Amino acid sequence: MNNQTHLNRRLTWIWLGLMAFTILTYAISKSEYSGTWVVVLLLVTVFIKGHWIIADFMELRHAGLLWRVLAHGWIILVSGGILVAYMMGLK
């Protein structure tokens, strides 16, 4: 198997993973489950999806450290901020 075929196969698996997490998110929205742990689960899926898009679709996996830190820092800060705000709303 050449590198191109290997890469395309990896990208296809990532696409399927992104689809699966989206369906999981939709299933959670239709379920009766809610609360902090459900929000944590949703944000973990957001982080994993974000990581795949940043590292593999945007190809920042091969970029310099600064770019990777900026992109992953964005998804961590936004997800973390959403969790903090959610917990503030529980009070």
Add this chain to the structure above:
Amino acid sequence: MNSTVKQSEITTKYHLPGDLAIWVFIFAELLVFGIFFLSYAFSRAGNVELFNESQKMLDTASGAINTLLLITSSYFVVRSVTAIKSGDAQRCVNWLAAAILGGGGFLVIKVMEFADKFSHGISLGTNTFFMFYLSMTFFHFMHVILGMIILAAVLIKARNGGYSATEYTGVETGASYWHMVDLVWIVLFPLVYVIR
């Protein structure tokens, strides 16, 4: 000689896809969307009941289908990049056309959602939740349109033989912008449609 080899290794090891300018633009956009998202989240913390009740009026299925469409469109774009890197311009064009179609599908569903909300008398002034919902999704909507225009320009140049296995910076530039549009939506969907 040795330093030349090392420089070559560094260049190969670290590669920022596309033009540097698009990455400055992308991170500026991410900053704006990030501020939007956190403003929504912290506003919700002070109006939980209002946000939860208003959120029930959203069509989660439309939001989920649109997420699947954008993810699939992003996958098509990344396949267009691998196609041109292997020198297959025609396949690159085909993947780009499919990606633009995916973006078009997103726009159609979003317009239907907007029309439904407007027909129920919902506007920016309805309440804080809908002010955020309408402004954030419309702002993102405009980015989808801009992304489609960029992809269309890349497609036309690719069809005219403007890219090859050794010159594909433009394809990477368009692709990077499109993935940013996708990245923003994968946060927006659970934040606005799902978290309650």
